[in-house]
Amino acid sequence: MRLWKTLLGAALALPLTLGAALAQTPVKIRIAWVVPVANSPTILYEKPDILKFKGKSYDIELIRFQGTPPMITALAAGEVDVALLAYSSLALAIQNAGMEDLRVIADEAQEGVDGYYTSPFMVLKDGPINTVADIKGKVIATVGQGSAVDIAMRAYLKKNGLEDKRDYSSVEGAFPNMRALLTEKKADLISVVLPFSINPELVEKGKTLFTVKDSLGKSEFIVWVAKDGFLQKNKAAVTDFMEDSIRSLKYLMDPKNRAELLQTAARVSKLPEAAFSGWIYTNKDLYRDPDMLPDVEALQRSIDIQQSLGLLKNKMDISKYVDVSMTQAAAKRLK
Amino acid sequence: MARINQGGAPMASPEHDSGQLPHFVRSFGWGVVAWLPVIILLVAWEVVARSGTVTPFMLPTLTRVFERMGSELVSGELPIAVGLTLWRALAGFVIAAVLGIALGLAMARNRFFYWFFDPIISVGFPIPKIAFLPILVLWLGFFDLSKITMIAFNTIFPVVTATIVGVYSVEKEIIWSARNLGTSERGMLWEILLPAAMPQIFTGLQVALPIALIVGVLTEMAMGGYGVGGSMQTASRMADSLGVFAGIFEIAVVGYVMVKLMAMLRRHLLRWHQESQEPTTV
């Protein structure tokens, strides 16, 4: 009986919510994300009093995706408006999926910025590998061929004369499982990112052989993208949205508000605050531009490396696909 | 076994309406009708894909998907991928079938087995087993062993439940009279219970086989490497939707053939049963 009432209630509520949605004026911005906290949109819109325009000119809806491929499909189908893509996925979406209308609108995180964190590739401390040359004949674990960190790893190994299949073999594993793959000796070299790279057991048993910075130098690692059509149609709302995002990012990066940042991160991820306290939004984290402006040159360099490895068919001029006008305008308003 | 005259059989119908036509015309005609929904679906696909309402990335035309499959066939990628996926799915299926039937029989005949496994089946069947994949990888490595184990682990449940239902539905009279005739417990199993439960067990196998294929593909997608699932995963990472759709078509064809062969096997093995008086489809 209860069930039927609930079902009936849901059925009745549907037209109401639809009606309410239509009556609202704010532009709904649907944001795709993958990892909680590490993807900033999951924590940027949690504090209503610093979001001046949220619920007025724009509103957001967060949608979680399992990795980038379904996210690109969703962008193409118009099911999400803003997605967080690594440089590698961005290039593939433009070239292979033919999404000529994609635009980079903002920076999410950069790798290899001096004085900031860079993701390591690790081996066992007391294991057989001490130099890159020792990788010959060994097993490396990657999160997936062609992904952003995978490109960094392959590029570095190639620079040192090592080719996949000929000189080493690769297996796949998700970031959370990398530690076990290394410590249980299922792989000799692993690829890890924060927060998994600072796990105490891994820090104790593993050591860094090389880093993403060693391979790519400074790189624009993850960017916010949207479709040009959406941006042109909702310029004012997107500018407001970026203003709120930048304000919120600056607020969370401010050491004065650290306690609040940690609380939010813990609440969103359902992990203890201690899981974040050592690194998040400090110089032990990836660099995030405080104005959320991407480094287009660095982005271009990473994509060129991707292409040189044969993971992208043709060379590409990424500057054609960047539109930071709204982010710039928003940053200016905050000055 | 002779086909029984269908004069008054209620199952009869279309065959009688077109009784005058030669057999091959009738079967050809039904063949077309049978495939009509599939043909309509494919035509609709092609029309939507060509209409320009969706991008080729979202829905490539069938022609291009078939071209892609053709070139993969020529290059040898397709047979290798399909062969590997099929081998893993079938290996997992056979393990699940043998263990599943054995466990089902044991549970149906032995109170201890029933007590022990009944709640475990109830909890194990609906649990999302993909969560345990990292554990299997650590134990069994990255290759066939962990994939096949995962397939068997998912596939065994419908076989067990079907076997139990099968044995329970054997009529008590048959068991009593067999026992009165002095049949041993062993003979009872092989000569009475297993054959009598066979239709239901086979239903379980028919349900399990496609699950084996599905889990095989999903495991390959999650773990990478060769196989249809692995190729689909690589293709989708490269935003190469042709590769993804080619994979879907390959699984559809392989799956259809497997389901069909299973139905034929059913018909062959259950020749003696009621149902075989008509060709088995599903």
Add this chain to the structure above:
Amino acid sequence: MRSGPAFAAGLFRYLPIVFLLLLWHMASTFHLVSTAVLPPLSSVLSSGYDLVSTAEFWDNTGSSMYRGGMGLLLAIVIGGALGIAMAWWKPIRYVSSPLVEIFYPLPKSALIPITALWLGFGDASKILLIFLGCMLPVTIGAFNGARGAEQTLIWSARSLGASRWRTLLDVVVPSALPELLNGARTALALSFILLVSSEMIVARKGLGYLIGFLGDGGNYDAMFAVVLVVAALGFFADRVYLAFARRVLRWRE
């Protein structure tokens, strides 16, 4: 008064589950599995406790149960009717079998890019995928069960003047029931697996969403807690269903 012995009997009956949990506990105590991939039961239970005491968790559970329930309901009603109709009317069998046979062995989550084209990423596409995945066990069960109906019973019903419909309802459907009901049991179990896998790929909420994001974030304590909740819900649903099926079958006899 009888609750004591009944409780003890129930406890005894489900003891094997306790045994499984004990096995899990031992696996992490004796390091049979790296705690990196299978956290100790105690930490899973404690984060599970924190999880289930939030309203957000029950909101997620509710939306999953809605999707799973709708998909399953459609699968049982449509799948069961289709199976019996396929056994009883040849044209239906001819027209629907290739379609059914082609769709069943496809991994439903691989179809998400296609269903997203016209259903988007909301409830509808998830319900469709659960429906497709759960339908065939019911259809095959109903079909094989109906075809297994004693021909002599059908003939005698017909010769006694029963209409085709009456024969269908009084002879064919009851004889298809055991297999149909077992097919529905399979569908019930699959619906839990399917709802998790469809919500893992794209979602705003649901148990699969929780499993997906907790897993990606490396929060395995909480992820396994959600897996346990799904298992518990599935277990409970299966027990209730079995009791229901037993009653239906007894009534049939």
